[in-house]
Amino acid sequence: MREKYLIPAFVLILALVPLLPAVPEFWITLLNYIGLAAIVVLGLVLLTGIGGLVSFGQAAFVGIGAYTTAYLTTAYDVSPWLTLPIGLVLTGLSAWIIGAITLRLSGHFLPLSTLAWGISIYFVFGNINALGRHDGLTGIPVVELFGLELMSGRRYFYLIWFFVLLAVFATKNLLDSRPGRAIRALKGGGVMAESCGVAIERFRILIFVYAAVLAGLSGWLYAHLQRAVNPTPFGIGQGIEYLFMAVIGGAGYVWGALLGAGIFTVVEDVLQDVLPALLGRSGHFEIIVFGVIMVLLLQYARDGLWPLILQAVNHAGARRQVPEAPPLPTRAKPEAEEPVLAVRRARKEFGGLVAVNDVSFEMRAGEILGLIGPNGAGKSTIFNVITGLLQANGGEILFRGERLNGLPPREIARRGIGRTFQHVRLLPTMTVLENVAIGAHLRARSGPVAAMLRLERRQEAQLLAEAAKQLERVGLGAYLNEQAGNLALGQQRILEIARALCIDPVLLLLDEPAAGLRYKEKQALAAVLKQLRDEGVSILLVEHDMDFVMGLTDRLVVLDFGTKLAEGQPREIQTNPAVLEAYLGGVA
Amino acid sequence: MDTTIAAILLQDGITNGAIYALLALALVLVFAVTRVIFVPQGEFVSYGALTVAAMQYGVMPGTIWLLLAAGVLTALVELTRAFRAGELRRAPRILTFYVGYPVALWLLLRSLPLGELPMALQIALMLALIVPLGPMIYRLAFQPLAEASVLVLLIVAIAVHFALQGLGLLFFGPEGSRTAAFTELMFDVGVLSVSGQSLFVVGATVLLIVALYLFFERTLYGKALRATAINRVGARLVGVSIPLSGTLTFTLAALIGALSGALIGPITTVYYDSGFLIGLKGFVAAIIGGLVSYPVAAAGAILVGVMEAFAAFWTSEFKEVIVFTLIIPVLLWRSLTSQHVEEEE
Numbered sequence: 001m002r003e004k005y006l007i008p009a010f011v012l013i014l015a016l017v018p019l020l021p022a023v024p025e026f027w028i029t030l031l032n033y034i035g036l037a038a039i040v041v042l043g044l045v046l047l048t049g050i051g052g053l054v055s056f057g058q059a060a061f062v063g064i065g066a067y068t069t070a071y072l073t074t075a076y077d078v079s080p081w082l083t084l085p086i087g088l089v090l091t092g093l094s095a096w097i098i099g100a101i102t103l104r105l106s107g108h109f110l111p112l113s114t115l116a117w118g119i120s121i122y123f124v125f126g127n128i129n130a131l132g133r134h135d136g137l138t139g140i141p142v143v144e145l146f147g148l149e150l151m152s153g154r155r156y157f158y159l160i161w162f163f164v165l166l167a168v169f170a171t172k173n174l175l176d177s178r179p180g181r182a183i184r185a186l187k188g189g190g191v192m193a194e195s196c197g198v199a200i201e202r203f204r205i206l207i208f209v210y211a212a213v214l215a216g217l218s219g220w221l222y223a224h225l226q227r228a229v230n231p232t233p234f235g236i237g238q239g240i241e242y243l244f245m246a247v248i249g250g251a252g253y254v255w256g257a258l259l260g261a262g263i264f265t266v267v268e269d270v271l272q273d274v275l276p277a278l279l280g281r282s283g284h285f286e287i288i289v290f291g292v293i294m295v296l297l298l299q300y301a302r303d304g305l306w307p308l309i310l311q312a313v314n315h316a317g318a319r320r321q322v323p324e325a326p327p328l329p330t331r332a333k334p335e336a337e338e339p340v341l342a343v344r345r346a347r348k349e350f351g352g353l354v355a356v357n358d359v360s361f362e363m364r365a366g367e368i369l370g371l372i373g374p375n376g377a378g379k380s381t382i383f384n385v386i387t388g389l390l391q392a393n394g395g396e397i398l399f400r401g402e403r404l405n406g407l408p409p410r411e412i413a414r415r416g417i418g419r420t421f422q423h424v425r426l427l428p429t430m431t432v433l434e435n436v437a438i439g440a441h442l443r444a445r446s447g448p449v450a451a452m453l454r455l456e457r458r459q460e461a462q463l464l465a466e467a468a469k470q471l472e473r474v475g476l477g478a479y480l481n482e483q484a485g486n487l488a489l490g491q492q493r494i495l496e497i498a499r500a501l502c503i504d505p506v507l508l509l510l511d512e513p514a515a516g517l518r519y520k521e522k523q524a525l526a527a528v529l530k531q532l533r534d535e536g537v538s539i540l541l542v543e544h545d546m547d548f549v550m551g552l553t554d555r556l557v558v559l560d561f562g563t564k565l566a567e568g569q570p571r572e573i574q575t576n577p578a579v580l581e582a583y584l585g586g587v588a
Numbered sequence: 589m590d591t592t593i594a595a596i597l598l599q600d601g602i603t604n605g606a607i608y609a610l611l612a613l614a615l616v617l618v619f620a621v622t623r624v625i626f627v628p629q630g631e632f633v634s635y636g637a638l639t640v641a642a643m644q645y646g647v648m649p650g651t652i653w654l655l656l657a658a659g660v661l662t663a664l665v666e667l668t669r670a671f672r673a674g675e676l677r678r679a680p681r682i683l684t685f686y687v688g689y690p691v692a693l694w695l696l697l698r699s700l701p702l703g704e705l706p707m708a709l710q711i712a713l714m715l716a717l718i719v720p721l722g723p724m725i726y727r728l729a730f731q732p733l734a735e736a737s738v739l740v741l742l743i744v745a746i747a748v749h750f751a752l753q754g755l756g757l758l759f760f761g762p763e764g765s766r767t768a769a770f771t772e773l774m775f776d777v778g779v780l781s782v783s784g785q786s787l788f789v790v791g792a793t794v795l796l797i798v799a800l801y802l803f804f805e806r807t808l809y810g811k812a813l814r815a816t817a818i819n820r821v822g823a824r825l826v827g828v829s830i831p832l833s834g835t836l837t838f839t840l841a842a843l844i845g846a847l848s849g850a851l852i853g854p855i856t857t858v859y860y861d862s863g864f865l866i867g868l869k870g871f872v873a874a875i876i877g878g879l880v881s882y883p884v885a886a887a888g889a890i891l892v893g894v895m896e897a898f899a900a901f902w903t904s905e906f907k908e909v910i911v912f913t914l915i916i917p918v919l920l921w922r923s924l925t926s927q928h929v930e931e932e933e
Contacts, residue, residue, distance in 0.1 A: 054739050054743070055740065056746070102916065102918055102919060102920075105919055105922070107758070108625055108738045108739065108742060109922065111739065111742055112625065112871060112875060112915075113915060113916065113919050115871075116868075116872070116912040116913070116915040116916065117912070117913070119865075119912045120909045120913050122907070123905075123909045123912075124906075124909055126905075127909075218918035241747055247743060281761070283754075283756065283758070284754065284757070285758060287750045287751070287753060287754040288750070288751050288754035288755055289754075290747070290750055290751075291749070291750035291751025291754065292750060294743070294747035295729045295747050295748060295751075296746055298733065298736075298743060298744050298747070299732050299733060302736075302740065470880065480890070507821070544765070
């Protein structure tokens, strides 16, 4: 409730500030610079704090936005309102090209590459004759709006903060949507998201381009505020400072961007006055202080200041009501007895170790097949081969007659194969409902632009309603708004089943679903799985609890050291001498 | 371009490349052992060169104040820890190392006619001053975060670089300095005249690489570091202390950086912020080696040096652009050849 009033109050205060004559010009200037920085940092929040991609090069994108308008308005008299879209497209395009090359890089290579291209672009600005080399360009025109010249800082203030609030609005909306959930899965949930059909790479590029476009916007605003540009503010030092702002404010929080930009800009201004006087010489000594502050912050408050503020005011996350919505369409289930999955001489080797040794088995629609065997028998490896996380070295995987070999996990998910993981993979800080809604990713098409403008609410409601329905079904209906990380481990496994059900699966692969459950919960789970079978879903099950397996499955496949040992009805398997030997070490 | 110019450029390239190679080795070492992408490595280079230059001007190098301050801070941190652990008997040792030593060095520097000392002695004093900064920085900035993710450690490294660069400006001012040459000797090899300075740099690099090789292959500490690099948990289980290997690594990194500074000082004018770019070129080389391979990193460093020399000749303005853009095809190649399914965190 309070949040409802806080934001309009904040906007109102912002709107009033320049009108008060008592507010000194210098404050307005500071606020303008805070706004300019906040726009860039907002992009970094999405990119680094939420998406986990660290960039030190954002200042270069600010530069592209600034130089585009500076050049076009001074050399060709193009209207600033035309250079704005041109500049944004150009920054977006540069980011897309750089991203296409560098975003495939793992963890630490990516930030290092941002240092490299950040420096390169800076030197390019400083050495192109048309861009005035190191002197830059001057005489950039004033922005006019409805015949009004935005000449003074007080007038320009409104333009800057209009864009800041617009960027906040768009970013917040984007995060709370279908593409937003995919973005939030990038950091630490990539494998899981791919298995739910999310095209991870596309979302990495998306946030990279989005952050760059915001930086370009800031650059356009900067150029027309300063009315002159030179390469200095687009160097790697400034790029690093943007990242510091994000970390100070709280890189994972949208409002943290404004906080971080505000604190950094004000402190920097104070230090630039105080330090040279104190040290008796001129120079940008504030970087010493910021360096030390950053080290301390990362040692003692790694998540930045915004979460500390939330904690201090005892802020609880919003409790979301699941909206009413018509159900999502479901796919046609195969006819009873139709062959669904055929594994033919599947083989997987890790170096010299043969984890899966020419294993074959088949499954029909509406069948529960148990895959059992001692630890290290290759059960989870088979799961990973079927779902595309690992590529088989030999053999064939056929799903409803189609070869799955070589397909990426998301394509396999698209065909109707849902799975859970042996080691739970979920996003602990997202709610249970949001986690499960990732499973329904492929059942809607709403994109990022619609999400930013909130044009996809009907579809979003359908996705959330579906997630809630599946959670009710598996018995987690009481926990929709709980953080997923707060659930007991057994419940987290059940959550994964609900997520897999959201795919609307034909085939469900469950890796030890009953581990960590109590007796009653196991019975409830067995009932759900039987009901799914009756609806025509096939279930492949890895499980160590033999009572659970024997009571539930129609057939069993037994593996030992990667090789199929036996296959048959549970009763036959229980008396099979080879199986007994593998499990009990030689009874015969 | 004729062959003489090409040969001169090649010589320049190899000389600079040798220094990048040293830095690349230090970067690979630090990353392998502590997972820190040590961006401030370059600051040791500029500190090293400028400290020698200050001595040659007969001025007390400002870095001594940093050593004193960092020493006192480290002593405070260590004393607090010792107090909490009930090990106050370690206090005299801590104070001797972190406070006594810097003060003694300061008194020594004060009493010496710095400008008139032979260069070898100046370099030795510089090393005595700069190298202890390595372990102190590790203790203050990185050791408390030893278990953090690579990305957090990288941001810390950048923050340390910021602080050190600002301090460099404070100590040495914005003007650049060049130290005296080690030797004025020139050798004529055919059409080409090779400067003794270049030979010195390349020779020192080779010597240092051999020394490092012996250290890692023949000594227990070297083996402990290699063990930590391969498997941190495993190394801990067999009794290698993580703080000790971190301290040792940063000492080596500081030594390599400061020595590189001494080597580069007579070749180029070094400014307080030169270290960053020099260090980054070491990075380009280290990345060519995938941050794991020493020989490939060293070869990459020579490549970077030669590329830079030729780029400077053809289009000097775009020298840096070319060198840093070189990293992109390398990264592309790296990312295409390495498969990674599991993500971090």
